[in-house]
Amino acid sequence: MSAIAKQASQTQAALAGAEQPLTPTFTLKDYGIFFTAGALCCTITHGGMTPIDVIKTRIQIDPALKGHSLLSGGRKIVAAEGPAALLTGFGPTAVGYLIQGGAKFSGYEFWKKTFTDAVGSREEAVKYRTAIYLGASSVAEFFADILLTPLEATRIRMVSERGYATGLVSGFTKLAAEGGLGTLYAGFLPILFKQIPYAIGQFTVNEFCHEAVYRRLSEETRNTLSGTSKFAIALGSGITAGFAAAILSHPADTLLSQINKGHGPKGSMLYRLATLAREAGPAGLFAGLGPRMIMTAGLVSGQFLLYGWIKNSMGGAPGVEIHKENSVAPPSRGGH
Template sequence: MSNYRANPFFATTNKFFLPSVGDKVDQAIDQTKQFGKDAKSKGQELYNKADLKVQDAKEAVKDTVKDLNPNTPTGADLYARFALAGALGCAVTHGALTPVDVVKTRIQLEPEVYNKGMITAFRQVTAKEGTGALLTGLGPTVVGYAIQGAFKFGGYEFWKKQAIDYLGVDSAREHRTAVYLGAAAIAEFFADVALCPLEATRIRLVSQPDFASGLVGGFGRILREEGPGAFYAGFGPILFKQVPYTMAKFGVFEVAVEQILSATGKSKDSLTGAQTQALNLSAGVIAGCAAAVISQPADTLLSKINKTKGAPGQSTTSRLIEMAGKLGAAGLFTGMGARLVMISTLTAGQFFIYGDIKRMLNATGGVEISKVPK
């Protein structure tokens, strides 16, 4: 039987001078397929850009209608409503979780005593000091976090709007994560200036139950005995704790909302009230877990540094370095379980309350820069 020899004209070997017809056909088919893919990709890209432009046009129409409506808040009035919604959201959630915060702080400050988990720590505190001990520091917690919430949420909306105005909507949308993180960081800095004295008072009351009978007494005693500088001994740790915490909180929340909406194929305007609440709760839990892990080491140091006053002449920085060295990596994450429960719960609750109160106050302004329809 003779061996088959292919016609060299159709061969794929490079030994023949001309490329084969088969190769030419294959190349043409591949090029056509690739052209089709490129055209489809380009078409989708153009569609997405057009869709975003339509969204922006809708927003412009809404803003124009709002401007013509004298009942629609704008400017300082609008941001005051954002601040009020944030204040109520933070005050209610932090106040309600005061017992968890008390137990979490005790675990951080006395790990040798409270070392059998959160539930056992609850029992230890109530058995030793009564159930009333779980509400220690309620006053400074509610007042402090109401003030902080006003600066945090109101400030976030304000600084986000400033960034969008400066960059332009298209550029801000392309760099929206940086916009979210930057606005959150600036807002939190000013919020911490207001929060720090009350947080110092709260921690002193929790760590030393006999220090004073409440917010006014504790605040006055620290001011009288240690001076105003004592209120800001923990300002460094509170910045290291709260700024990354708030950046993660808002940044992850915005991204989580975008991803959930994209996965469901829904727009914000199409959601019912119950669906909007469920969206805020779900994204809030995700954001809270991320924020808790990121800010845990600084939270531990904050509790430690506010427990007692430092030695004469010892700087805050040297105290922090000394504490971190003694605690080690494992020690810095003491109480992580309790804090995960606390932060995920209160973050979800804050966004839930914040969204509802914003609607009640007609505070629906602001520019959307996500890539999903509003």
């Protein structure tokens, strides 16, 4: 009788385990926290990086600044136009990335969970984690870019044409009046070419950097890491992810600046992009990469650190993790 009871107990335990969800259940409140944390971390970092972004964009599109470094380009702009020129486009940058950041981070949490659930088991989720990261970051970024594109077009026009508008509202309405929806979304395809590789570098490389570090630590060490150690791991992973994001997305970033400046022949967007790419060549496509790598390393690392801090401060649920060293859904390490 005891053997039968033991077998029944094991069967019940197995069934209970099978009924456990593969990932945590996120509520609308959780997604609201994800969105808020993503919105704040992106608008704070992108807004703070406006001067560097202005210099980078001008190096890409202004022949007078071609070949300049971040410092020399900045000095030349300030000397010719005054310090205020480095804050051109701050409004659309802050608002655009407030919306885009919220959609991107909450979208990544949603799609990573969705794709993880879809594979059906913890083992398969870990096995296909690269595909899950790539898919989640790409889909999340696609929808976020629908919101970002009009504001990014406004920002680039204000940066590239000094005196184009006095602020976000005037710049947006002027651009819309000049060409309507077509002008506001003229850069949608190149922005996808830019932002999807950016998001892939940002999220996927960050995930694997964390995994690479934590796999080298014993379970005891992982569980007793100090706050300083966790901060250092998050910072290093974010900087590395930022470099990857900059390199992967820079050619399309250059083309996006050219498209919004009005450069290139008439025709379909793909034809215009291909023509501009041929005219620029490899050197032209990667013009301004150095300043952008510095900017992006600061952006990405700052975003992950702020996202984790804001999310935790608001009582947000831990994110889904599918690193190889652990099972699918332990407590999140902040930036995930």
